Amino acid sequence: MSGPDVNLVLRSTRVVTPGGTRPAAVAVAGGTIEAVLPYDAGVPGGARLEDFGDDVLLPGLVDTHVHVNDPGRTEWEGFSTATRAAAAGGITTLLDMPLNSLPPTTTVGNLHAKQRVAAPKAHIDTGFWGGAVPSNIKDLRPLHEAGVFGFKCFLSPSGVEEFPELDQEQLVCSMAEIAGFDGLLIVHAEDPHQLSAAPQRGGPAYADFLASRPRDAENAAIEGLIAHAGRLNARVHVLHLSSGDALPLIAAAKREGVRVTVESCPHFLTLTAEEVPDGATEFKCCPPIREAANQDALWAGLADGTIDCVVSDHSPCTTDLKTPDFASAWGGISSLQLGLPAIWTEARRRGHSLDDVVRWMSAAPAALAGLTRKGAIEAGRDADFAVLAPEETFTVDPADLFHRNQVTAYAGRTLHGVVRSTWLRGVRIAADGVLAEPTGRLLERNH
Numbered sequence: 001m002s003g004p005d006v007n008l009v010l011r012s013t014r015v016v017t018p019g020g021t022r023p024a025a026v027a028v029a030g031g032t033i034e035a036v037l038p039y040d041a042g043v044p045g046g047a048r049l050e051d052f053g054d055d056v057l058l059p060g061l062v063d064t065h066v067h068v069n070d071p072g073r074t075e076w077e078g079f080s081t082a083t084r085a086a087a088a089g090g091i092t093t094l095l096d097m098p099l100n101s102l103p104p105t106t107t108v109g110n111l112h113a114k115q116r117v118a119a120p121k122a123h124i125d126t127g128f129w130g131g132a133v134p135s136n137i138k139d140l141r142p143l144h145e146a147g148v149f150g151f152k153c154f155l156s157p158s159g160v161e162e163f164p165e166l167d168q169e170q171l172v173c174s175m176a177e178i179a180g181f182d183g184l185l186i187v188h189a190e191d192p193h194q195l196s197a198a199p200q201r202g203g204p205a206y207a208d209f210l211a212s213r214p215r216d217a218e219n220a221a222i223e224g225l226i227a228h229a230g231r232l233n234a235r236v237h238v239l240h241l242s243s244g245d246a247l248p249l250i251a252a253a254k255r256e257g258v259r260v261t262v263e264s265c266p267h268f269l270t271l272t273a274e275e276v277p278d279g280a281t282e283f284k285c286c287p288p289i290r291e292a293a294n295q296d297a298l299w300a301g302l303a304d305g306t307i308d309c310v311v312s313d314h315s316p317c318t319t320d321l322k323t324p325d326f327a328s329a330w331g332g333i334s335s336l337q338l339g340l341p342a343i344w345t346e347a348r349r350r351g352h353s354l355d356d357v358v359r360w361m362s363a364a365p366a367a368l369a370g371l372t373r374k375g376a377i378e379a380g381r382d383a384d385f386a387v388l389a390p391e392e393t394f395t396v397d398p399a400d401l402f403h404r405n406q407v408t409a410y411a412g413r414t415l416h417g418v419v420r421s422t423w424l425r426g427v428r429i430a431a432d433g434v435l436a437e438p439t440g441r442l443l444e445r446n447h
Contacts, residue, residue: 082314273290340361
């Protein structure tokens, strides 16, 4: 076995590596993967062996779309509760969105304020997106140099006053500025004109809410975004894709060399409009959960690589904001702790493997963010792992969730895949629902 400094060996009959799932022993030294060795490799003297039997050893998941809301709206969520939920769900790295906290991450000073709050509370490694809003084009390069992983913007109202959307002229100016230092622009792509033209009826009927956020709003916004990105040679990423109709546009843009990537989310891939009860606003998000046929298209887009990754868009709120009126209820689905089993449950039903799930939920998000030490079980990467019992099932009880407000669209669902433990740089940080003290680090781009 490799190296005199190996202090930990993790062994399983099923280790998910970039080359496929196989029996292996993973040697860890100083929090880094030293080597991936044959299953029966000898254990060096002084090293501890953890043998997981037939449970699957995965790379820790990377979730690049999380709204932590801390500081400022910590009654909605916070770094302590969000990162506990993430760790319990097999996530070892998250990137925090720039809005819903007060202040938003739109200046370097605001970034530092958020980092100070996060540092003592993070159970997992945590990085930050910056925001692109109409008033902060001068702040984009300084934020990039301060280590944010890219910049989020909205093309339609965000839902909070302190984070206004960009119009088309502002989008082009921000995109050009960010392209100038080869940064990444991540976009909530819904066209405001299509939204305002759609029927807007309040009340408890999910069908009315769905009609108010039509697929055409996403399709038009994505078409415009691709055109700008192609002209400016900019890197752009489409957030939380819910419209299967946009997939041919995106696939064509990729073939033409436009630098566009795309994510979808567990709720779009596992929940359907047909099953949302009226008044059940725990299912409300924007863009919305759409029909089963549309979901099939999204899975096809994942299978053929048009959709690059699957991340949570964990966007929590207090229970009182989930009123039974779909027009006025806060839009957001809490799923940090449940994303892996939710996706695995549907993926296995559709004939996909855990190798696929790891590619979508660990390797691809890590690559999107440039996190070269994350996302794979191979030598030189951080020793971040999740241990999963993929054949076991559990029924979601909101009381068992670690995020601050136990509201979830998955309540009562039976899911495959029990996360036994989660490891960060070779240290077990969660085991059978018990969390260690916070040891997460704050991450910066290219560090």
